[in-house]
Amino acid sequence: MRVQVTINGEKHDADVEPRLLLVHLIREVLRLTGTHIGCDTTHCGACTVILDGRPVKSCTVFAVQAHEREIMTVEGLEQNGALHPLQEGFMAEHGLQCGYCTPGMLMTSHAFLAKHPAPTEDEIRRAISGNLCRCTGYVNIVKAVQHAAAKLRETAGAGGAR
């Protein structure tokens, strides 16, 4: 089947089996390997991408379900050589260790902050509870998301003032 998707603003076309998982389209057909696979049961969240603004676990979405839709992956965060505040936050707050869950965490947090610009710690913890991390104990991931939220609010505030 033919599937057309826009990933990180770029249009892609592929001829795929109907059963191909979205994560395999992203990783193996389009070779964007930042999105990872950590389980088969939609629990770990390592494969999280943003589909039309919503975080989804791309291991339980068929590629064809993304036909004519917009996807954002970790590779889409950096813009014109500038890191996204979430990327800066994860680095500044030591919010990652092995890096395997990180792309999924970044995507979930990105979609979350878009709707909740000033979250509490508990809200952040609930938001990322579909993403497992085995290394960090989450404390610094929460701080990283707070770091990004503050920075994004600052930028939005400055934009609003203009």
Add this chain to the structure above:
Amino acid sequence: MTLRTSPEVGGMGHSIKRKEDPRFIRGKGTYVDDVVLPGMLYLDIVRSPHAHAKIVKIDPSKAMAVPGVLAVITGQDLAKYNLHWMPTLMSDTQMVLPVEKVMYQAQEVAAVLATSRYAAADGAAVVEVEYDPLPAVVDPHKALEPGAPVLRTDKKDKKDNHIWHWEWGDRAATDRAFAEADVTVKEKIYIPRIHVASIETCGCIAHFDKVDGKLTVWMTTQAPHAIRTVFALVAGHVGLAEHKIRIISPDIGGGFGGKVPVYPGYVIAVAASVLTGKPVKWIEDRMENLQADSFARDYHITAELAAKKDGTLTALRIKTLADHGYTDAAANPSKFPAGLFHVCTGSYDLKAAHVEVDGAYTNKPPGGIAYRCSFRVTEAVHTIERMVDIMAHQLGQDPAEFRMKNFIRPEQFPYKSALGWEYDSGNYGGALQKAMDGVGYAELRREQAEKRNRGELMGIGISSFTEIVGAGPSKHFDILGIKMFDSCEIRIHPTGKAIARFGTKSQGQGHETTYAQILAEELGIPAADIQVEEGDTDTAPYGLGTYASRSTPVAGAAAAVASRKILDKARKIAAHLLEVAAEDLVYEPGKFSVKGSPNRSKTIQDVAFAAYTNHPQGMEAGLEAVSYYDPPNLTYPFGSYICVVDIDKGTGEVKIRRFLAIDDCGNIINPMIVQGQVHGGLTMGLAPALFEEISYDEFGNVQGGSFIDYLVPTAVETPKWETGHTVTPSPHHPLGAKGVGESATVGAPAAIANAVVDALWHLGVRHVDIPITPPKVWKLLREKGVTE
């Protein structure tokens, strides 16, 4: 510790940002499944639904009819090359693929080789295997009863399921101490089977180049060099010599011990690549990972502790039954079948101790790896910390005061334990006092008393653990004869930048940063100017790898020693440049200056350039060094953790209100990274304490074999960890450092379990086995007549 370098240089004590992060936050890491080679084939594995069954027939015909399927590989195929069995690290044997029978549910039965991942899976789904089920032996106690079915029928003359008996300590002195004791306590403690569940599963790409006869394997391994040697030893008879094997361990998505063993999938992929001459990728899925890869723990412990009536502890006696599954594939130093379990006297000045462990075969997957701990140290710590708590409560003494009274005192170090370990340094009372001050211990006890009057259940748990990491002195520690040293090789480039390679392999610990900081501390070269490489056996010096918190204690020490070798030569070059005698120079990180004339100096960068452009006559050019560091002793990190819990009488849920961890890992290289290691370790201590367990029903069916029912904690269940530290340097480590990656995993479960029992002791509860789940607590409360 005073800082010797500026933040720009970034030596020890600076929380510099990690060098590995820029690639990870961009999704630009290279994990094994990211590697794709031209013409690559895919392997999928058929697994047994039975825990114990004879294989009657394997029919590959339907699989072979699947488009893209090239071959179905069985034990019979591997047997032609004598590759159907392989040795384990404990000198037992493990099936690669079975010929006669399967020994656990999810065991590899056959492998399907195909042109795509999906075709391989399609093929695996239709391989038809006819089994003749045999009775499953699930309970290790029953496994050792007379008349139990003998599992290892492959072993000639094996008449039972007993693997080995191991004991340590002075039995007579211990028995005497128990006979003379005023008070003794005894408890059965089960530490269940769990799984590391790193978020990246295991896998490899094996690529055998038929032209030059070289095998390259990209592989999720924590110990690439050891794996290379094992491959050469196992497959030497089919022509794989060690110089023709290259193991590349790329970025690793968490290891925690689970990526130390050699799993059958790796070997089958290698065999398939050697036979086809094509690259073969094998990546296991999560259920395969949880159900078949090495488990941790599974110790059935009976412990006894003796004391005088004033509360002075005197002796410890432990008997343990270790469930190893169908083969002993534990990842231990070879001389220690029960790992370092005999560090079980913990932080206490016991006069006598004796420990016995018996290993048993059952119809379960093999393993006995660490789960982020140094060879059975969690089992040891959990036992002693539970027992000390039980004794304190039994004597009606406060568990904190009781510990303070029985701790090994600071002036007793170096301390020889009753079981023969020489603890390098410690200040246990200091750490516990800091933790008590941090949580407001006295106030918490007052609050607990008030709440108890109101019928509310609140508990305060302490764990004052001693770790033992950094294996090891090579006279005692080896793996299949290979001594457990580790290595660092440094080359300083003419422009003063450097590359350093190590025999270890980071799986998220941040070695690229930490090691660069050690070099920065010693050499004064900015950490940003130092490239750290690990994980490629063609380039890195030989080392035993990263597990058991050994990287900083062993390879980190090698980095310091290699740096100092470089400084010896650098001093001579600086003396030559400054036209003074080498003894007339003083060194501070990055700079040699003339005694009494500080303005006359040469930087390390000046010296590096001269090493290639203007070195003294008679001296070889270049500036490089290598160290294979054999530690004189292990390091003994320690800490005191205090956990405060509230128990919901209605649901049995244990809520961790506060958890403060005070750790002491000696001198700290990067405080940010150390704190991160503690956070992660605490969460992997929380997990088995409250959530995780892999159990089996009477037929050997695995329970907890997927993330649906194996409960890895999320951000919601995980408490807001509080951390702090004291600093007691290791006297023998060149940097005064100790390992830290696993301390919190080792120390945390006992703090949580002790808090729960502390909340319930007045109801007559003496012990609760982990994981302390709501149903378990709820049942206990109802038994004790507690209602909502």
